[in-house]
Amino acid sequence: MSERVIGIDLGTTNSCVATVEGGVPKVIANKGGYKTTPSMVAISEAGRRLVGHIAKRQAITNANNTVYAAKRLIGRKWTHPAVQRARQVLPYKLVEGETGDVRIELHDKTYSIPELSAIVLSEMKKVAEDYFGGPVEKAVVTIPAYFNDGQRQATKDAGRIAGLDVIRIINEPTAAALAYGFKKNIRKRVAVFDLGGGTFDISVLDIQDGVFEVLATAGDTYLGGEDFDQRIVEWLVFGFAKEHKLDLRTDVMALQRLRDAAEQAKVQLSSTTTTDINLPFIMSASGKQDALHLQRTLTREKLEELTADLVERSVEICDRMLKEARLDKADIEEVVLVGGQTRMPRVQQMVKAFFGLDPAKSVHPDEVVALGAAVQAAALVNAQQSGSQPDLLLLDVTPLNLGIMIAGGYFNTLIPANTTVPTSKSHTFTTVRDNQTAVKIVVLQGESDVSKQNEMLGEFILTDLPAMPRGTMEIEVTFDISPEGIVSVFAKDKATGREQSIQVTATSRMSEDELQHVLEANEEFAVAEKNTEVFQTLRNDVERHLREVDSLVPKVREFLSASDFGEDALKKVETQKERARRAIQMQDIPALKEVREKLERANTMLKGVAERVAGT
Amino acid sequence: MSAVGDHLSRRVSRYQITSVTDTPTADPIFEAVAGIDITSLPLTPEEGFVVSRLLGRPMSIADVARETGMPAASAKIHVNSLVHKGAARPSGSGQAHSAGQETSSGRTKRPRDPYAGLIFSPADLADGRDLSEEQKKRILFMELHIDDWNHYQLLEIKRSASGADIKSGYFKASKEFHPDAYFRKDLGKFADRIDRVFRAMKAAYDVLSRPISRAAYDDTLVGDLTEDEIEELSNIADLKRRDQEHAARLKRNEATRKAGRLKWNPLAQRLNKARELFRLAEDARRAGKVEEAATHARLACTFDEALTVRAEPILTEADAHKVTVTLRRLNSAMQYGDASMEADIKKAAEAAAVLVEQTRRPELLVEVATVLLKIGLPQRAFRLANLACEVNDKHIAGWRVMGQAAAAEGKWALAGRAAERWLLLEPSSTEARALAKSIKDARSA
Missing domain, CATH: 1.25.40 (Serine Threonine Protein Phosphatase 5, Tetratricopeptide repeat)
Structure with a gap:
């Protein structure tokens, strides 16, 4: 008998567990007969842990101690703007953890997010164990494709805490594609549009001969059904405030009731065009006022108006992804809709309009991700147990750029997004100063050109370098991503052959202060892009501009000094000149690029003025 | 690219396969190549007929001629063509094989032992308990060739492979060598080998899957080709050349037609x-x-x-x-x-x-009129002078000649009017006055 393995879709609002039995993937229902379980955890007055439907049922009366949408916080730093925004809308209390992570305080006890996610995971494990009548250990857990390394690691931690052997973490849209294409013997290019409770993902895959090749993926970890609910809640709150001059958000219980009503209204508007929201006694009588009731009618049209920008954003992300991956929309042969929010007619219309295709009907948007996870779990275990080739293979990609910080605080990508894993890439860097004996390699992940705006994965210092003039030292940095998605970084000084490496496995346990310190105060350890050719051309350009500026300035000085504005402009030109000289000295390529542009503009300005001076 | 083509054709000529008909054997036997989908080959109807006779029944050219009712010469041509296209081959039985035929049959897609001449170290083969011996050999073999095989060989695809073929090749390779295919198996040192092989395949696919990088890579390849590849490339080059020639011919025809159309249109x-x-x-x-x-x-x-x-x-x-x-x-x-x-x-x-x-230029008219008058043609002279004065009625010389001519002809009325105009335009002229006077005298006479 083959080993029991499960796939778990750990969703923002709902979770789902599935397995493969007799070659057929199927969802396992919980004891209540529900195929999905709310991803909610609560601590009751008596201190008992409540999960799933029970937690959801008591959420209104115990809002302060009921955690929902924890997935939106997993692996996030306390200072992340999304966390700060969440603090204002969530009824439960967020506190900063010792290592700069996010914790949740319930009944005076703080819980880390992986701990809370683990409670949901163990509930799903229990659902499966009840079904099998025996223990289950191995599981594939899904995450949004756009999760960064920290979020992935935190999800893995959650699995470990729940007593699961998480054999693989896979992306939700990929899982959906696996379930869609499993045993179908199809040869197709498929787009998976996954608008779930909390996150949005879009992936494009080629499916052929049982191989699933992810071509591109993109997304937004802060766009999902929760945001749609929030829009309705705000609409209700403002309407109520207008009428009664009372802010319902001050009342935690009222807010929880609003949230429930909003979700229900949204779900109903997927099948009807209008719905009533009735919340009697929303505010209990206090002092001079009688009890207040909330009663409003929401039309589908109004809902679409309230959420138009959210839907728009998802389509924009699709467009951007196709452009960046240089894929042609016309080559996509099938669109699979995943996630409860894709039931909204407006979303379906937009997707249809964008891809020019009717979405696949065979897929259940709530269950398909768990089914795909189960399919992958079964495939891996089969590969382990049989001697033949697997009948299903997944070729996945990295969702984000991976690279290191270089001089000036810039981000240098080594492995770009949408590269198939496993992969490795090397690049040679150099020192910034004469006789520099140490360099710091700061490993980052993200989309920005500026290091600070990206997620830091780790850092290390390569020391005892031989003293050499700047720009001559050669330091080879190699990035490697294993099939498991584990990132390793090696740095090698080519002169001595000395090598250093880190494996980015654990959640980066670095506090924000430390991070700032690393990103800002490391001038003496900075590395630079080793590219003398680029530097030479830049240097020539900049020096030419400098000469031009120098020749122009005396001609226009008198004219410009006459006005405050002119005086200011002259000063600015002087600053740019100074900056250019420093950049040349530092061999700082990004700074040179910037200063070249500025000087060019200054030159055009000065030329214009000089012409006018000559004309008068 | 053309440089590549030239290079190839030169290389290929050295490997030209000796035609079967050149062999001195008296009556060679031919058979259809087993396991080949004949419908996928570019055969003519006659060749299809011939190969259908050959299926499962090796026979000589004379037999073929008898079976098909073809003349022996054309049967020979068709059989040779079939051998060339890979649908038939000289039968393996009998001792009637010359060296030339050996090359020819070696070229057909008979499965060869891929590991021939390789000795695997027993220490290597003892490692990795969860792998079969065949798997281990295959992994060792592929790893051995990571560096010396080109991207096409690594993915086991043809040089002429289309984008879809390349993808299929990569997917097939992935199923065999992606580390997931050996999930949590006891692989020993083979884990690293599999990883290396797969990465090499992925790198190959990354290059070949993009047309631009593939073309650039192809340019670096020409120096190092196997015999099969040379043959295949020459086929590609042939096809390409034929396509180009065809296109050029079409273009030429079009130009000629256009020129022709113009030529035969007299009006144009x-x-x-x-x-x-x-x-x-x-x-x-x-x-x-x-x-x-x-x-x-x-x-x-x-x-x-x-x-x-x-x-x-x-x-x-x-x-x-x-x-x-x-x-x-x-x-x-x-x-x-x-x-x-x-x-x-x-x-x-x-x-x-x-x-x-x-x-109708007055000066010229007057000048000619003067001459005509001089040589005794006053009538003509008058006409020209008249014309000159019509064009320019202020032309003094015109009126003068007109007057003189009329006078010479004896048309006194006309002469008088002309003289009058002359005097009007040139009152001081004695000549004019003399003319007018002589006319007056003549009229009164």
Whole structure:
């Protein structure tokens, strides 16, 4: 008998567990007969842990101690703007953890997010164990494709805490594609549009001969059904405030009731065009006022108006992804809709309009991700147990750029997004100063050109370098991503052959202060892009501009000094000149690029003025 | 790319396969190649017929001729063509094989032992408990060739593979070598080997899956090819060359047709010719060759009448030029000539009169009229002078000649009016007064 393995879709609002039995993937229902379980955890007055439907049922009366949408916080730093925004809308209390992570305080006890996610995971494990009548250990857990390394690691931690052997973490849209294409013997290019409770993902895959090749993926970890609910809640709150001059958000219980009503209204508007929201006694009588009731009618049209920008954003992300991956929309042969929010007619219309295709009907948007996870779990275990080739293979990609910080605080990508894993890439860097004996390699992940705006994965210092003039030292940095998605970084000084490496496995346990310190105060350890050719051309350009500026300035000085504005402009030109000289000295390529542009503009300005001076 | 093609064709010629018919064997036996999908080969109907006879029944060319009812010569051609296209081969039985045939049959897709000549270290084969021996051999074999095989060989695809073929090859390779295919198996040192092989395959796929990088890579490959690849590439080059030739032929035909259409359209041709001549005329005029310009212009007008209006100024100018020249000659003839030349002078003067009438230039008209008067043709002289005065009624000399001519003819009324005009324009002229007086006298007489 083959080993029991499960796939778990750990969703923002709902979770789902599935397995493969007799070659057929199927969802396992919980004891209540529900195929999905709310991803909610609560601590009751008596201190008992409540999960799933029970937690959801008591959420209104115990809002302060009921955690929902924890997935939106997993692996996030306390200072992340999304966390700060969440603090204002969530009824439960967020506190900063010792290592700069996010914790949740319930009944005076703080819980880390992986701990809370683990409670949901163990509930799903229990659902499966009840079904099998025996223990289950191995599981594939899904995450949004756009999760960064920290979020992935935190999800893995959650699995470990729940007593699961998480054999693989896979992306939700990929899982959906696996379930869609499993045993179908199809040869197709498929787009998976996954608008779930909390996150949005879009992936494009080629499916052929049982191989699933992810071509591109993109997304937004802060766009999902929760945001749609929030829009309705705000609409209700403002309407109520207008009428009664009372802010319902001050009342935690009222807010929880609003949230429930909003979700229900949204779900109903997927099948009807209008719905009533009735919340009697929303505010209990206090002092001079009688009890207040909330009663409003929401039309589908109004809902679409309230959420138009959210839907728009998802389509924009699709467009951007196709452009960046240089894929042609016309080559996509099938669109699979995943996630409860894709039931909204407006979303379906937009997707249809964008891809020019009717979405696949065979897929259940709530269950398909768990089914795909189960399919992958079964495939891996089969590969382990049989001697033949697997009948299903997944070729996945990295969702984000991976690279290191270089001089000036810039981000240098080594492995770009949408590269198939496993992969490795090397690049040679150099020192910034004469006789520099140490360099710091700061490993980052993200989309920005500026290091600070990206997620830091780790850092290390390569020391005892031989003293050499700047720009001559050669330091080879190699990035490697294993099939498991584990990132390793090696740095090698080519002169001595000395090598250093880190494996980015654990959640980066670095506090924000430390991070700032690393990103800002490391001038003496900075590395630079080793590219003398680029530097030479830049240097020539900049020096030419400098000469031009120098020749122009005396001609226009008198004219410009006459006005405050002119005086200011002259000063600015002087600053740019100074900056250019420093950049040349530092061999700082990004700074040179910037200063070249500025000087060019200054030159055009000065030329214009000089012409006018000559004309008068 | 063409450099590559040249290079290939040169390389290929060295590996040219000796044709089966060159072998000195008396009666070679042929058979259909087993396991080949004949429908996928580019066979002619005759070849298809022949190969259908050969299926499962090796036979000689004479047998083929008998079976198909073809002449032996054409049967031979078809069989050779089939051998060339890979559908048939000389039968393996019998000792009638020369070296040439060996090469030929070696070239057909008979499965070869891929590991021939390789000795696997027992230490290596003892490692990795969860792998079969065949798997281990395959992994070791592939790892051995990571560096010396090109991307196509690594993915086990043809040089001519399409984008879809490359993807299929990579997917097939992935299923065999992706680390997930050996999930949590006890692989020992083979784990690293599999990883290395898969990464090499992925790198190969990354290059070949993008047309630009593939083309750049192909350019680096020519120096290092296997025999199979050379043959395949030469096939590709052949196909490409044929395509190019076809395209060139089409283009040429189109050009010829177009030229032909123009050639056989007389109207278009005339117009072309007229335009060409007129261009020449204008060029000549600009160069100061008035007469040449007139000739061309006149010719042009015969081809296209619409050009007449534009040609007129050129022709007039030429006429005026001619008159001037003739006058110069006449003047000198009259000055130095004798009576014997009188007839010639008259003739020339008349010709000049005709020409000058066309130009309608007063100065020239008057000049010719003067000459005509001098040589005793007052009637013609009067006409020209009259014309000159019509064009320009203030032309003194015109009226003068007109008066003199009329007087010479005895048309006193006309002569008197002309003399009057002359006097009006030139009151101080004694000559005019004398003329007027003589006319008056004559009339009164």
